[in-house]
Amino acid sequence: MERSFIEYLQRNEPADDRVPVGIGDDAAVIRLGGDCVAAVDMITDEVDFILAECDPQRIGRKALAVNLSDMAAMAARPVAALVSLLLPREGGGVLAKQLYAGMAPLARQYSTSIAGGDTNSWNGKLAISVTVLGEPTPCGLLRRSGAQQGDHVLVTGDLGGSILGKHFDFMPRVEEAITLRRDYQASAAADISDGLLIDLDRLTRASSLGVELDLEAIPISAAARELAARVGPSTALDHALADGEDFELIFTAPPRAAEQLLRDQPLGVPVTRIGVMIARPGLWRRTPHGREALEPRGFEHRFTE
Amino acid sequence: MERSFIEYLQRNEPADDRVPVGIGDDAAVIRLGGDCVAAVDMITDEVDFILAECDPQRIGRKALAVNLSDMAAMAARPVAALVSLLLPREGGGVLAKQLYAGMAPLARQYSTSIAGGDTNSWNGKLAISVTVLGEPTPCGLLRRSGAQQGDHVLVTGDLGGSILGKHFDFMPRVEEAITLRRDYQASAAADISDGLLIDLDRLTRASSLGVELDLEAIPISAAARELAARVGPSTALDHALADGEDFELIFTAPPRAAEQLLRDQPLGVPVTRIGVMIARPGLWRRTPHGREALEPRGFEHRFTE
Known part of the structure; x- marks a missing residue:
C-alpha cells in the first residue's frame, strides 16, 4: 500500500x-x-x-x-x-x-x-x-530578535476567532513579509500561531525588550466579535489578544518606515500599528494613568512532567 | 511547558x-x-x-x-x-x-x-x-537508480534478527557510504529499512534492472540464527532476507571496483558480495538449474483503502 x-x-x-x-x-x-x-x-x-x-x-x-x-x-x-x-x-x-x-x-x-x-x-x-x-531573499531574513527600542509594532489583518474557519483557510503571509523586509525595514517578525500576546511576548523576549500596546488599536475580526456574542464571557478583544491560529504577521519597523507603510498600505491585507517596543521588559498596555502589565495569554501544549 | x-x-x-x-x-x-x-x-x-x-x-x-x-x-x-x-x-x-x-x-x-x-x-x-x-560530498550522491547491468550487489554487515536489539543500536553507515562512493565507484545504494529483498527490489526497479542473488552468500547475523532457533518456522536465511531494520547498506559497484573492495575490506564492518545486476527485471536466485523468482518480502505499512 x-x-x-x-x-x-x-x-x-x-x-x-x-x-x-x-x-x-x-x-x-x-x-x-x-x-x-x-x-x-x-x-x-x-x-x-x-x-x-x-x-x-x-x-x-x-x-x-x-x-x-x-x-x-x-x-x-x-x-x-x-x-x-x-x-x-x-x-x-x-x-x-x-x-x-x-x-x-x-x-x-x-x-x-x-x-x-x-x-x-x-x-x-x-x-x-x-x-x-x-x-x-536578497533582502535577508527576519528574526524574532531584531527589534529595536522605539520600533513600532504592527500586525497584518485582523485578529481572533479563527476557530470559526480562518484556522483552515488563512493565507500564509509569505510575499507580504518579503515586502515588509525589503521596502519598509521590518526589523523582527513572528507569525501569530498561539495568540497575539504569547507570540508577541516571545518576540519581545528574543529582542531583550518589552512592548507597550495600545489595546484600542488592536484590529478585531468579525469572527472574534461573533464568538464573543455567541459564547462569552470573553470579549471580542480578549479573543483578538489570546486566540491562537490567526497566522497573521506580527512585526516591528522603525517609526518613519512604519508611518510610510501605514500610509502606503501596500499589502492587500491591512496593516495596523498596535504598539511600540520599549526598554522595560514585559507586555504592557498604555492607559491614561501609565502602564499596566498584561499576561501573555494564549495556547501552549501542556503536559505533566 | x-x-x-x-x-x-x-x-x-x-x-x-x-x-x-x-x-x-x-x-x-x-x-x-x-x-x-x-x-x-x-x-x-x-x-x-x-x-x-x-x-x-x-x-x-x-x-x-x-x-x-x-x-x-x-x-x-x-x-x-x-x-x-x-x-x-x-x-x-x-x-x-x-x-x-x-x-x-x-x-x-x-x-x-x-x-x-x-x-x-x-x-x-x-x-x-x-x-x-x-x-x-565532493564525490557526489548515490541514488537508487544508478546501478548498471553487470554491477555487483554488495551489503555491509550481517543481516536479520534486528528485533533482538540492533534495531535500536545500529550504526548509520554514513562514512562507509562516502568511502564506497569516493574510492570504489559505488553506483547505487539504499539502506535496509524494510528488509533486504524489498529494499533491493526498490533499488532494482529504480535502476530499471533485475538482480540475481547468490543466497548462499547472504551474510546471516547471529541474531537471525538465534531467532530461527527460538521461534521457527522461518529459517535464519529467511530472517536475513526479509527482516526489517538492519539499517545496513545495500549497494552496487562495477565488478573490478567491487573485487578491489572485497580484497581491501576498508570499512571496519565487513562487506559481502551477494549478487549481480541483470537486465531481466525482478528478483532472482541462482540455482544449479537456472534462475528462480524470489518474492520481495519485508515490512510495509499497511492500511485499508
Whole structure:
C-alpha cells in the first residue's frame, strides 16, 4: 500500500528543476539559493482539527499552510516540503490521497514542491508533520530578535476567532513579509500561531525588550466579535489578544518606515500599528494613568512532567 | 511547558557555526555546502518500539539514527536535524528530555546539530518525526537508480534478527557510504529499512534492472540464527532476507571496483558480495538449474483503502 501511494504522488507531483531528486529515493535533493531555512510543524487530530467533523482536504491544506506561515515569519521564500504522515489503519489509503489533494493546490500557489516524506500507519489517530525548506531573499531574513527600542509594532489583518474557519483557510503571509523586509525595514517578525500576546511576548523576549500596546488599536475580526456574542464571557478583544491560529504577521519597523507603510498600505491585507517596543521588559498596555502589565495569554501544549 | 523544554534544549545544544539560527525562532537556518539533501522518517509507539517496555533514550537515539541512515543511503553528509515530537500528555515533559538525552550523543557523533523542531502533546501515544538535512560530498550522491547491468550487489554487515536489539543500536553507515562512493565507484545504494529483498527490489526497479542473488552468500547475523532457533518456522536465511531494520547498506559497484573492495575490506564492518545486476527485471536466485523468482518480502505499512 505504501508503494502505491508513493507512485500516486510521483504521478501527481509536477517536475521542478529545483528538486533534482524528489519522491521515491531515500532522501530528496533541493537546490537552494543560499542558506537552508527549515521549519517543521505537526498538526494532530482532536488538537488542531477534528477529523470526524471536517473535510480531510482542509486538514491537508492546513498542515502545509502552518509551515508556509513559519517561512513568512522569517521573510524566507519556501521551495519544497516533506510530508510525514501518521495514518489510522482503517481508511488510511483514501485519507492520504485526500490530504495530498488539499495540500497540492496551496503548494502550487506558493511555488513549493512536495519533494518527499514518510507514510506510516498505526492503531491511533491522524497526525501530519510537514517540514518546509526555503531560502533567504536578497533582502535577508527576519528574526524574532531584531527589534529595536522605539520600533513600532504592527500586525497584518485582523485578529481572533479563527476557530470559526480562518484556522483552515488563512493565507500564509509569505510575499507580504518579503515586502515588509525589503521596502519598509521590518526589523523582527513572528507569525501569530498561539495568540497575539504569547507570540508577541516571545518576540519581545528574543529582542531583550518589552512592548507597550495600545489595546484600542488592536484590529478585531468579525469572527472574534461573533464568538464573543455567541459564547462569552470573553470579549471580542480578549479573543483578538489570546486566540491562537490567526497566522497573521506580527512585526516591528522603525517609526518613519512604519508611518510610510501605514500610509502606503501596500499589502492587500491591512496593516495596523498596535504598539511600540520599549526598554522595560514585559507586555504592557498604555492607559491614561501609565502602564499596566498584561499576561501573555494564549495556547501552549501542556503536559505533566 | 513547551517553553521550558525549548529553553532546556537551548541550554544543552552546543553552538554550531553551520547553524546560524537554531532552536527558538520560527525556522532554523542551516549553512550547507551545495544542494540540500533532506529526509524525514517517523517512528511510533507499538510499531517501531514499545514505550512501555524500553528505555526512552534508546527510542530517541533510534528516531535520529533511522534518518542518518537515509543520509548514508545517499552518501550525503548530515549537518542538522529538526525534531517533531508528539507526546502523550501524562509524563510528556520528562519523556521529551529522555528522548533528547538519547538523541544528543548520536547527533554529536555524526556532527549533526539539533537545529529546531516542534513539540506537541495529545491524548494519544508517542510519535517522533525527525527531518535530517545534509549536503553532498565532493564525490557526489548515490541514488537508487544508478546501478548498471553487470554491477555487483554488495551489503555491509550481517543481516536479520534486528528485533533482538540492533534495531535500536545500529550504526548509520554514513562514512562507509562516502568511502564506497569516493574510492570504489559505488553506483547505487539504499539502506535496509524494510528488509533486504524489498529494499533491493526498490533499488532494482529504480535502476530499471533485475538482480540475481547468490543466497548462499547472504551474510546471516547471529541474531537471525538465534531467532530461527527460538521461534521457527522461518529459517535464519529467511530472517536475513526479509527482516526489517538492519539499517545496513545495500549497494552496487562495477565488478573490478567491487573485487578491489572485497580484497581491501576498508570499512571496519565487513562487506559481502551477494549478487549481480541483470537486465531481466525482478528478483532472482541462482540455482544449479537456472534462475528462480524470489518474492520481495519485508515490512510495509499497511492500511485499508
